[in-house]
Amino acid sequence: MAILGIDEKEYFASGHRACAGCGEALAIRHILKAAGPKTIIAQATGCMEVVSTPYPESSWEVPWVHCAFENTAAVASGVRAALDAKGDKETNIIAIGGDGASFDIGFGSLSGALERGTRMLYIATDNEAYMNTGIQRSGATFPYANTTTSPAGKVIPGKTQPKKPLPFIAAAHGIKYVATASVMNLMDLHMKVKKALSINGPTMIVVLVPCVPGWKIDSSSTIDVAIKAFETSISPLYEIEEGVLTINQKPSEKKKVEEYLMMQGRFKHLLPEHIKKIQEYVDARWKYLEENNGKKVFDNLF
Amino acid sequence: MAILGIDEKEYFASGHRACAGCGEALAIRHILKAAGPKTIIAQATGCMEVVSTPYPESSWEVPWVHCAFENTAAVASGVRAALDAKGDKETNIIAIGGDGASFDIGFGSLSGALERGTRMLYIATDNEAYMNTGIQRSGATFPYANTTTSPAGKVIPGKTQPKKPLPFIAAAHGIKYVATASVMNLMDLHMKVKKALSINGPTMIVVLVPCVPGWKIDSSSTIDVAIKAFETSISPLYEIEEGVLTINQKPSEKKKVEEYLMMQGRFKHLLPEHIKKIQEYVDARWKYLEENNGKKVFDNLF
Amino acid sequence: MKVKEKEKKENIPLTCGAVITQPGSTKKYKTGEWRTFIPIIDQEKCIKCGKCWMNCPDGAIFKTPEGKFMINYAYCKGCLICEKVCPVKAISHKVEEK
Amino acid sequence: MKVKEKEKKENIPLTCGAVITQPGSTKKYKTGEWRTFIPIIDQEKCIKCGKCWMNCPDGAIFKTPEGKFMINYAYCKGCLICEKVCPVKAISHKVEEK
Amino acid sequence: MKQVLFLGRGGQGAVTSAQILAIATFKDGKYSQAFPNFGVERMGAPVRSYCRIDEKEITLREQVYEANYAIILDPTLVKQLTEKVTELIIVNSNKKPEELGIVTDAKVKCVDITSIALKVIGKPFVNIAAIGAFSALTGEVSINAIDEAIKQQMGHKGTLVEKNILAIKEVYENAKRE
Amino acid sequence: MKQVLFLGRGGQGAVTSAQILAIATFKDGKYSQAFPNFGVERMGAPVRSYCRIDEKEITLREQVYEANYAIILDPTLVKQLTEKVTELIIVNSNKKPEELGIVTDAKVKCVDITSIALKVIGKPFVNIAAIGAFSALTGEVSINAIDEAIKQQMGHKGTLVEKNILAIKEVYENAKRE
Amino acid sequence: MSEKKVISGAEGVAIAVKLCKPKVLPMYPITPSTLVPEKLSEFVFNGEIDSKMIHVESEHSAISALYGAYATGVRSFTATASQGLALMHEILPIVSGSRFPAVMFVANRALSGPLSIWNDHSDSMSERDQGWIQLHCESNQEAFDTIIMAYRIAESKKVLLPVMVCADGFYLTHAYEPIQIEDQEKVDAFLPDYTPEHYLDTTNPKTFGAFAQPNSYMEFKEEEEKAMREAIREIIKVSKEFDKSFGRKYGNGLVEGINLEEAEYAVLGVGSVCGTIREVIKELNEQGKKIGLIKLKSIRPLPVEDLKILCKDLKILGVIDKHASIGFGGALTNDIRSALMGEKVKVEGFVAGLGGRDINKEKIKELINTIMKNKEGYWLK
Amino acid sequence: MSEKKVISGAEGVAIAVKLCKPKVLPMYPITPSTLVPEKLSEFVFNGEIDSKMIHVESEHSAISALYGAYATGVRSFTATASQGLALMHEILPIVSGSRFPAVMFVANRALSGPLSIWNDHSDSMSERDQGWIQLHCESNQEAFDTIIMAYRIAESKKVLLPVMVCADGFYLTHAYEPIQIEDQEKVDAFLPDYTPEHYLDTTNPKTFGAFAQPNSYMEFKEEEEKAMREAIREIIKVSKEFDKSFGRKYGNGLVEGINLEEAEYAVLGVGSVCGTIREVIKELNEQGKKIGLIKLKSIRPLPVEDLKILCKDLKILGVIDKHASIGFGGALTNDIRSALMGEKVKVEGFVAGLGGRDINKEKIKELINTIMKNKEGYWLK
Ligand SMILES: Cc1ncc(C[n+]2csc(CCOP(=O)(O)OP(=O)(O)O)c2C)c(N)n1
Ligand SMILES: Cc1ncc(C[n+]2csc(CCOP(=O)(O)OP(=O)(O)O)c2C)c(N)n1
Ligand code: SF4
Ligand code: SF4
Ligand code: SF4
Ligand code: SF4
Ligand code: SF4
């Protein structure tokens, strides 16, 4: 049965131990609904693993496997090969990792799986830091964000590097489908998961998932913050299909990044000069996206 | 003193144990000349490490450090941080890895160093297989090539995946300089090494280096094969500077890939259908390059 | 009570390789206990748009056979996302009293 | 001769951490021994373009103070790249005789 | 040796409570040791932390199986208290002890810390203020030492420190009056 | 037990020589063991490989320190032979043994394998042909067994196998004549 | 069909693997194990084997993909050595903790640094704690046979632990010698299909890789240790059955005593060096010296009771240790000393053969001389 | 200036590190060591310390960057735990083989699988072969002090080996207790600048990380083993000097005997559990029971001679092993048994405290009861 066209059944059971208001848990819940019961999940260590599998309890209503932090894509490759060997062409495999798992420590393994063409959907749930271990900087951390390893210090004001552009890096591998998504638009997430799973080859979705303690926001504002990320073009929604870039949805009115930043404790130390730099950074990225909208930005098909 | 404008001094000493005609050794020789004596090399395991450092002998006339196979970029990060701590702003750091080290096992570490912005030049010497261990398939192996782990078999005719597009993947990280090079044009290699070293941040060059036993060619034809790779657009020469793509040199007459393939034992099993597919693959990649020549293909500066 | 005794009492059943054979078994654990605020749906105001259901990270909202959206307080952690996303302000909250 | 004795004879000096303190010390090892073909430069034909010097993977070609390009047979492995790249065919080869 | 148990919700600062108590008792010239219950709890889940206080150096490293004092930072957690408490249980509550239904041989005292915190700090930050009640009701730590401890631990947080100190005092007075 | 040493250049197939000899002697009903000198040699560098032959099972795993026979596939490698050889050294050379300047108590024989290989195979593939000389000069292995061994090892290489077999025969005859 | 052929040890291993019909083959090259994936690639690319090969980008991913394949419930295989095994380190106890009966071939090679491609046992010995059964081989026939036995042992419902089959790099992998290659039918009869109880299955969803809290972690580890005790019995059983089916055995599958009847002294060795020790013992026995050999095949589980029995009449046992636990000498020696504490035999350790240093007859004689003079063990270079 | 403060163990470690002035800090988070990089990040981002922090993308890169920094000749530091340490495994012996005197803090935590974030010693014990000196701490003061001593020991020209300073995750890292924080000047006086003989230097180019052939590899390993012997003397010396400068000591730096004078029985423990054992021993001594404690601080080098002396009058020693070498019981027990082979003391092993299982007074009493009844060791759950 369906509500709003979405499978009513829950595959990510209640009773999980995520913080109240967790954006990541919300994304997982919908990813599973979109994928349906004929799905195997391979997941990296991170908040979602820890909140959902305290032995002997599990939140997972689909087969689920975890191994370590850095090797989820490789585990998924093993699962896929085993299914192939069994002649099972039906079952979906979704590998899921947080931004730490996907942008940083597990990226080597992910890149290898993309290269060899493992048929799987890889989803990076991006809350812009290592949350499970207490909010440390990752390659996905937004510039200037205050984390426990990039604190808003007296001489260095938070993270000094830009956000690693994972969707583009993945697309540059020449894979057939890459998309961004956000808990801001769950219907869009559903559509993308379904589309990705229909493709024979590696595919990838990066989903923005606000984190309550990590972003220092109120548990009720998870969705609001995600909306603001979209409206400021900080978190644009696009797909790269067979190398062609498509912006899925444009904010009706482009808001200033300040509006987004000021909602969150992790940015409260920012000075006007920092905000200005971020605005420029976001504008440049958006300009690039707009200029290349509808164009083939990558080609490596065989 | 200089010959043809190139430092006459050798920094990669004779007596190294590379095969007669080794393209990789030739590239190393010139990389060092271009970089000059104020350079530290960090190198991954692979042919070049093994042929040059049998204790107590070394071919290296510059400080050189090796650690393992998969972590050269991380080692280079440590070297750079230490130099920074010492206040040394002069010394170049070049990290070098073969294609196995760079495209495959060490790519996670490389990607991390690009992300955090380590000032270093990373050079991938690409002979399209794991040569040191006896010609096994890597992500850089050219499609259909016969290697010992992707043999020209009765049911699978060599490697089945395309070549991992490392330069574009690296460029997608938003770094300031990426280039391809080849032993076919050593002057171009010199220029690119010098340019890369002048940039404050991570830079990368991927150099094509034919391998005598690996490609099953005569030791004397290393350069000829590299020239043919260029003439057929299999190995184009380009740079991506601050996201802008520039083709450095175009073949005066575009030759058929067949000419290149037939020079090498690793392709001698190919059937016309395979050659046709390769031609299409190469044409599509070249078309992409030509279409984007002079354009900004990436943007992630901060 | 001593943890040691507790441990012995708990007597967790061991599967081979720590496989969990009961899917969705965290349902045993009632995260409603965590709540400090309690959301309340005003069924009068509710237009049954399902937005609260969509956006609950804990799957703590369900639709009754009659088409009503209701909160499963056994799991609702009181994040109040539902309150925020409700387009007609049909959800309000109070401090939890247990 | 037994390897064991040989090992003892070799008596490799050990540095702390196996650091090699002599840069470029592979020069001790004469790869000229490997050669099966020997390249020969015809100085008459040579136009001193330096291409052979550029393309030798072993750095086995050098320029004399008089500007001649010559082969250092102690290291030349006989790959014959130099012969191939010479624009004026000033380099030829023979089978090595040792 | 005295063992003190703090019971709160993830995010409520029970861990900090134990730490500040340890710092404060040390400033009073005693030995102390504070540590959290080692878990993977998220915001909202029940969280325990402990403090040991002694006249001599503490080398014991086992977990706390039995506490002299328990401080429950959130009245909704009363049922979660499974450990044996021998002397006193302090509950942050505006109710009467008997209304809470705690089965124990220890004394039970209620202090409405939340109200005081809301009043003085403006936010329901009860974890530090609670130590004021502990001081008042047990005499195991001095109010001055607590002040200093807060400054050591939260030094850089300016007005919040001030407010917490005020809250502690008020909670202390309030508890004394009980 | 007999120990045989092959000395060649990387890429010249000395390792294969020892392997084929081991296969062949096993086909002759003996026990055998072949192994390379474990090195990192590249094409062109000197390479050693070994074969042990015995009537009974071979369990010995130490390296070969002293050989009964040595086969030098490349005349330029003569000086590289540092191991003690007790019975016979076979050199692929068109020279006379005395011209090679080998200091040894063993006999030295020269067979011009390269010429024969060039003639019969059309390429200087001497590694397999050399076993023909070994067979002729030592009688440790039969010519038929060598043929079979080549087929087992190179089975799929068609005419090259044929040509090698022819070369072996010719080298054998040639060496016999010496 | 069954035939005896002179092939390389690596090829023998690859053929044995093929006969066991693994479904998934994650492969990564490293000297001296590479010949195994190469041969398996040939089988796969020629369609001679019905397995999926995964060209992983690192050994870390090889073992991770192996884990994924076993989670999905199929028999699988990988091979590695040295740095490759070391790179797998983190995942090894996860595979064993998950009780996946994986089989991995290790071509023993020294660990860097300094870098060495040559043989010793530092790679596998450094993993002796990680819950893998570890079986070593003296000859290529033994390597071939051990691969087949390994799957039986691993998959035994009483055991369900992964097995590392170790053979000395170069000494065995690159050596050509006669190997009896068995029939597919006979192997099929000996090795039943793999039918796991738990696997990833959308019709019966289970959770693999959950985390265990302090209230259960230790019990899971104890279960593993108990499975190792079971493995002792199971290895003996499988070894007997293997002998019945194929006519070959290696002691009782765990350890073998050679010429111990009269012996007052004995050498304990692991792997290919035992062949050389056999030769020395034979010589010395002929000279009337009372020397025996203990060939230890199973490093984990360590057959403590067998060792006690084998050593009960010995005066001194000299252990050849191809790995040193830097800061406390030979690691195997320490294990053996612990196993034999309280017994009357004295145990002396000799670290030898590191980084490809050849352990020749002469050195073994030197060792024997040393123990016969009741002198202390040392680094036997 | 010097003051005694109640802070967390992790903060104490971070402050000690700061006082040692490392130049490069490659950092990666993992529970329960994360508090150390967090505190160090604060120092760096606030400009309180003149070090370069590298935000690596994995622990593998953390140890590799540490290697790179040491190759470049500067003092450096990293911290990790559990899976992080396991992921570094391949590089650990390369650091030690290169004789880089690195210092790393390990917040001991169990290894997966099953996954556990809680304390035991399986992470560091699994690295006991890799050429790192391994020093454990009972208290946070000891952790603070050991960091400072570790640099002195590591950098001693006679030693030049890396040091792993281990402290129990949560039990120490997360515990607040009084720590005497020393003055920068006093630390500077105790710990001279790091002046390596070899480093990457364009004016004197050297080659690091060459490969060693069979003709030298074993000698390099033997040099490491010899350096470990030197380390035994050096640790004692440094410990004495530390005591002279700061007035604190931990046995002789390697091992400490507590109440052994009269003891017939003793418990051997490592790390924080020794504190609890002390309490129990005190109680039992008061009851007239002859029980002592051996607190082993140095796992590598293992102080064999000291152990023999401490145990010479004991009947039975019970070892608490917070790590099992699956397939052969407690790993520490095996080492201790090997060290004491031939001595009259009997050694019984008790695997305990795995994956965060609390080792409380009651369990220690149970252990003591067992050994006093001359019964066998077991898994003390
Ligand atoms: C090899 C290794 N290093 C570190 C850790 C510790 N660790 C577990 S989860 C985690 C952070 C996860 O961050 P992310 O992937 O972004 O997921 P999130 O928790 O934010 O959802 C870390 C650092 C580990 N388990 N293994
Ligand atoms: C972790 C690890 N895995 C495998 C190896 C074995 N290995 C050493 S070099 C090498 C191949 C190198 O290939 P590439 O990087 O392409 O360099 P090339 O030899 O072709 O120059 C391999 C597989 C190793 N040293 N370490
Ligand atoms: S810390 Fe963040 S990501 Fe983790 S459970 Fe809480 S809200 Fe979710
Ligand atoms: S194998 Fe190839 S890359 Fe290696 S030394 Fe020989 S030619 Fe060079
Ligand atoms: S308050 Fe949060 S958890 Fe409760 S029903 Fe609303 S959205 Fe769900
Ligand atoms: S969001 Fe509001 S209106 Fe929509 S279903 Fe929920 S309560 Fe009703
Ligand atoms: S033959 Fe090759 S090695 Fe010799 S000089 Fe010419 S290019 Fe150099």
Ligand code: SF4
């Ligand atoms: S390439 Fe030919 S012409 Fe040019 S310098 Fe060399 S020999 Fe002379």
Ligand SMILES: [Mg+2]
């Ligand atoms: Mg995250």
Ligand SMILES: [Mg+2]
């Ligand atoms: Mg390569």
